Amino acid sequence: MKVFNTLTGQKEDFHPRNRVVTMYVCGITAYDESHIGHAMTYIIFDVIKRYLGFKGHEVRHIQNFTDIDDKIIERANQLGVAPAELAREYSDQYFANMDALNVARADIYPRATEEIPKVIEIIQGLLAKGYAYESEGSVYFRVRNFPDYGRLSRRNLSEMIPKASTYEEKKEYPLDFALWKASKPGEPFWESSWGKGRPGWHIECSAMALKYLGDTIDIHGGGQDLVFPHHENEIAQSESFTRETPFVRYWLHSGLMQQDKQKMSKSTGNLVSIKDALGRFSSDAIRLFILSSHYRNPLTYSEEALEANERGAERLRSALTHRAKADEKAAMLNPEPFEHRFIEAMDDDFNTPQAIAVLFELTREINRSAEDCANITEAQLTLLKLGGILGLTLKEKAQPTPDAETFINLLASTRDDLRQNQQWQLADKIRSGLADLGVTLEDTHQGTRWKYNKI
RNA sequence: GGCGGUGUAGCCAAGAGGUUAAGGCAGGGGUCUGCAAAACCCCGAUACGGCGGUUCGAAUCCGCCCGCCGCCUCCA
Numbered sequence A: 001m002k003v004f005n006t007l008t009g010q011k012e013d014f015h016p017r018n019r020v021v022t023m024y025v026c027g028i029t030a031y032d033e034s035h036i037g038h039a040m041t042y043i044i045f046d047v048i049k050r051y052l053g054f055k056g057h058e059v060r061h062i063q064n065f066t067d068i069d070d071k072i073i074e075r076a077n078q079l080g081v082a083p084a085e086l087a088r089e090y091s092d093q094y095f096a097n098m099d100a101l102n103v104a105r106a107d108i109y110p111r112a113t114e115e116i117p118k119v120i121e122i123i124q125g126l127l128a129k130g131y132a133y134e135s136e137g138s139v140y141f142r143v144r145n146f147p148d149y150g151r152l153s154r155r156n157l158s159e160m161i162p163k164a165s166t167y168e169e170k171k172e173y174p175l176d177f178a179l180w181k182a183s184k185p186g187e188p189f190w191e192s193s194w195g196k197g198r199p200g201w202h203i204e205c206s207a208m209a210l211k212y213l214g215d216t217i218d219i220h221g222g223g224q225d226l227v228f229p230h231h232e233n234e235i236a237q238s239e240s241f242t243r244e245t246p247f248v249r250y251w252l253h254s255g256l257m258q259q260d261k262q263k264m265s266k267s268t269g270n271l272v273s274i275k276d277a278l279g280r281f282s283s284d285a286i287r288l289f290i291l292s293s294h295y296r297n298p299l300t301y302s303e304e305a306l307e308a309n310e311r312g313a314e315r316l317r318s319a320l321t322h323r324a325k326a327d328e329k330a331a332m333l334n335p336e337p338f339e340h341r342f343i344e345a346m347d348d349d350f351n352t353p354q355a356i357a358v359l360f361e362l363t364r365e366i367n368r369s370a371e372d373c374a375n376i377t378e379a380q381l382t383l384l385k386l387g388g389i390l391g392l393t394l395k396e397k398a399q400p401t402p403d404a405e406t407f408i409n410l411l412a413s414t415r416d417d418l419r420q421n422q423q424w425q426l427a428d429k430i431r432s433g434l435a436d437l438g439v440t441l442e443d444t445h446q447g448t449r450w451k452y453n454k455i
Numbered sequence B: 001g002g003c004g005g006u007g008u009a010g011c012c013a014a015g016a017g018g019u020u021a022a023g024g025c026a027g028g029g030g031u032c033u034g035c036a037a038a039a040c041c042c043c044g045a046u047a048c049g050g051c052g053g054u055u056c057g058a059a060u061c062c063g064c065c066c067g068c069c070g071c072c073u074c075c076a
Helices: A036-054 A070-079 A083-100 A116-128 A157-163 A201-213 A224-242 A274-280 A283-291 A303-319 A336-347 A352-371 A377-389 A402-420 A424-436
Strands: A002-005 A010-013 A020-025 A058-063 A132-135 A138-141 A177-182 A197-199 A217-223 A248-254 A257-259 A439-444 A447-452
Touching: A002 A248, A020 A036, A020 A201, A036 A058, A036 A083, A036 A217, A036 A248, A036 A257, A036 A274, A036 A283, A036 A377, A058 A201, A070 A083, A083 A274, A116 A132, A116 A138, A116 A177, A116 A201, A116 A224, A138 A224, A177 A201, A177 A224, A197 A201, A201 A217, A201 A224, A217 A224, A224 A248, A274 A283, A274 A303, A283 A303, A283 A352, A303 A352, A303 A377, A336 A352, A336 A377, A352 A377, A402 A424, A402 A439, A402 A447, A424 A439
Parallel strands: A020 A058, A020 A217, A217 A248
Antiparallel strands: A002 A010, A132 A138, A138 A177, A177 A197, A439 A447
8 A cells, every 4th residue: 555655755655653553634723614625634534544444454543623823812802702612613513514524533632722731741841952942931943953844845944034924023033933822911821831821833733643642653644735834843843852753654635625726715715614515415425526536636616516426426326226136046246356446546545536436337337237137235235335435425315204205105106006097197297296396206117216315 | 936736528537658548427329218217338538738859659758838726924
């Protein structure tokens, strides 16, 4: 299995350090609704985790919530609520969204505000080792003391100096970054030996990764926009603190969701919320859309693309609805070659577009074999299993209530009687009436079947 | 400006030196059907932004040019 490591810029063979694969994924800053770009990142890492599981690895997955920072405070003040309350509300919404997208939960979701002791411990260690300095109640990291600074993002300090736009007098050097920020009056704060304040953004991830996963972790993931400065800073502070190299063995970064030829982003308001998308499309369609392009490439959101993938999802689902003929002499569709090709695709840096292509080829083969009355049970199970690695449920978007189902069945069988008597007009009236209510009737050789299409 | 990425059929998107350039959606033709729907079969890029070069052979490697995007400030 090969994965593309941002640090080396190459595909490398993946070998975890120990039996359990350790994986840290940067989570959200909880100050606003999650958008479809977040869905992209977390669906991608969900698939990576599921695939590692499929390959027999046990995965320990940690993902943080940033629940204290400038934007949270600013937003909370605007709304007149406590920052902690705001963060809690949006992290709850995040869970609801991810559950609806069938994103499996991480093992632990640490929150910055609950990891202050570890943060302080690291900052103290960095101060003691001379990698950090205090200034007016804040603490900064001395990037010039870390020779490897810039390696992950392929840039060097000398190129960046003139570009550093925000020069704060409190810093020794413009690119030094805050480990601890002194709090202003009225802001939430935690006590520390250098005064009241709160953690800088980057330090929480180091603290959580080191605390829950150890000094060297296998996989660290996040969106490509985090490469610099966030992940660069994480490396600097973590390796300086532990004196262990590398902090992360495989850096994986997902491409960003675009809309109107621009990055989708909270700060620009250029976004589609996950909730809105889920109101219009099934989670399978959303996942199919996101996974139909390679995870490291950007993807442009469009309604048309989602609609196309909804139809694709429907096609996969419907291959599962054929009833197997219990004829022992029937030929069996062997799904093994498909599974083999699926694995081959996924082993190559999680090539989900190719893996999905295999799923569609298997689907066609199932449909064809079903017409030939071959045994397709194994093939259907394989489709379900492989789809599951991509987090596809392949379930209908919604089911009618049991009551409604009874009525639908009654109408369908009445219509069949009418068809028997060639009462086409009445039969068609029932069919179109049901269609208006979201029920599609299909007359097959095995009788009439129906689908409920409402989301 | 620096660094990174990207440009493949109407749309989305794989492929990264060599048999017929995956797959999905849309479209056309057909089979089935009372008609539909679904499904299946057949069809569609002599062509991979442009121009050169390397090679027996390039969408795939190299050079230049053009377009688009990201990061360099908070961001998944």
